[in-house]
Amino acid sequence: MAEKNYYTIDPMGKLQCMKCRVPLEKGKAKFMYLDNGFPVELPVCPQCGFVYVPEELALGKVLAVERALEDK
């Protein structure tokens, strides 16, 4: 069975890896915090593997989950 993704962002070709000069693609990534893992799909460089976390995600969902986990 496919692993559940908690969040998906498709870069739709709008983001480019500065190092590899190729567009970022929707790729598999994982957020890790306090021994908890959350599989997600984020913009990833297909060559160097750079995973991009946009500001809205960092200050929104990610922050909310961080706070919830911190009080566990």
Place this chain on the structure above:
Amino acid sequence: MFLEERESTHVYRQKRMFTKEELETRERLCVHEQPAFCNAACPLKLDAKAMLQAVAENDFKKALQLYEKITPFPHVLSAGCEAPCEGSCLLCRMGEGVAIRKLEQAVCAYGEKGRKGLPRMKKKKTVAIFGSGLFSLFLAGELQKKAYPVTVFCAENDLQHYFDAETGFVSARARESSLLALKGMDIQFRFQTDLGQLSSLREGFDVVCASWEAVKDCTDWEEALMYSRELKIVTGKTSGVLGAAFGAKKAALSVDRLAQNLDPSNTRGEEGTVETKLFVDLTDVKASNQCIGSGTREEAVAEAGRCIQCTCDACVKACAYLQHYKKYPRILTREIYNNVSIIMGDHMMNKPINACALCGQCSVVCPNGYDVGEICHIARQNMVTTGKMPLAPHEFALMDMLFSNHEAFLCRPQPGFEQCKYVFFPGCQAAAIAPDTVAAAYRDLCERLEGGVAIMLGCCGAICDWAGRYEMYDETKAFLDEQLKSLGSPVVIAGCPTCKKELSGHEGLVLTGIWDILTEIGLPESAKGLDTPAALHDSCGARGDRQTQDAIRGLAQRMGCTLVDTPYCADKSPCCGYGGLTQYTNREIARKMTQKCLERSELPYISYCMACRDRFAREGRESKHILELVYGTNAGSPPDISQKRYNRLSLKQELLRQIWNEETEEMDFGFNIEYSPEVTALMDDRMILKSDIIAVLQQLRQTGEAVLDGETGLCIARARLGNVTFWVKYQEIEGGYRVFGAYSHRMNVVRRQG
């Protein structure tokens, strides 16, 4: 240098904060839930405070509902009650107490009857009451309320005579209402009964009650139970109206027990009057007289309005933190205790535990010295022990402390001295907020004190102490002790009351404050007070330190300041919001704390803790640290978090260059960075330092890793620094970068295979 994040949320360690007995002992100190004096004095436990509140709000219906809770015949009771509540009213101490009995009468007169509740299922056990009089009347009413099938045997001819037996004191109107109420009650009557036939008439009833007159030869009755074990009759002597009503209440409870074939003396709960430990601050209460003459509705409302609604809220009134959570210390303690005991799941009280300023104000304003700060501090240490303390709320402050005691740390004897008689310890906040003032103070001390004055720029350890990180505190303590030893264990001249308090825990340390030294050696020529009157804000670090409080006042006055003491001054002073790391853990509450400090006066504030000076200025108030006045310096606008670090570092370098003639390294990282004011403000809000931005850009230069956002045209680079990933939005410019934004997250993101 980074701190270690706690390993996992799946660690199930537990340690009790203290024993259940200690918890209860601590909880008992909080008297907020103690009954008001009027309530404590009433054997029937009338909630007079609530009733008076309802009357004051012109809600006589609610008031009557409250009064009816204690008696089935409110008209009769209010007409004849001896009202011990009135004598216990606190207003009696300074004038006339509230006329509670007259208000009860007004409640009976103007209170509309509520709708009758749903009919209740009658109980199966039957009760007989022999005789008439007040006890019999009240008991019949009480038992009817409890849904017992009640039969009253009396010598009188009819209901009118039964009611009249001992109610001559009741006015005609009230008598009419009461009789009507009695008629409406589901009580069976056997009139014209020969009470001498009690022993035969009692047959068939499960419980038998009797007025005292009906059982004349009873000798063994127990007053607490209103019961004669010998006769197996619920009875007893009562005196007065209140006595009869209370006797009937006790008797009704005995009937309950007997109906269940239980001993009437067991599990009765608390009966009768109680002693209350309630504390009420009467400072602002003025003496007044009763204003209920003829008993009109308006008079009753006005009279009830005199009630001061006795309650103990000394701590909550004083503290922005307690006000924010709307909780009294007892409840808060219990919830914190339970929170710490939770092994799995959400710890809902983590935020309140970490939001307290630990300033100890509550322990001074509370009549019993309840210290919420101590509870929160113990809880924090406990959470650190069990691995349940999140690092996120305290990490910035702890890193700041490490910065103070490493990169920005300085410990030097005065040039020309190997060992010194003194060491000046200005405190990390003074160096961060007012470096020029610290430099001026150090030069002055070197010039005017004999025996050599060393300097120690660093943190006293308050930060890790507040964070509950006791191991880190011990390390800091050992580090400072070692440094002091290298200086020849000099007398420490603290520049901050909190440092002085923290350092007082070091064994064998001789401590004084710069304010004490200045009092002794006199003020320098630069000293000049404010031209306008100012409010003095006492530091929470100086709580209980009268000498410091007095010395500061003395210095300010010698400089020509006109000081105005504020409410909650000296030992009762609130925290500005920096203490206990509230500034980092809960900015909303920290801001409320600052505003609470400032609401005491419209005047400019003089303080003697640099954190207070900073937070007051941040709220837009003219704010001076006493040392700024002494040395004629001006720390200016509050610095942002990066500037605070820069100030500490540059103070160290400036002192090294100017006093010790040492070459210092230029703070150059090889490229330029431009920030707009909006970005600087945003970074301050998000607790992102310029040094974090530099680290990200340095990593970018090494790896070339970044993303170009085609929509905005901005590049975004990142670096994982310790427990946090920082992202920087930038554009390359000649010789460096222009920063357009920055954000961070603590979760680590990795690529997933598959």
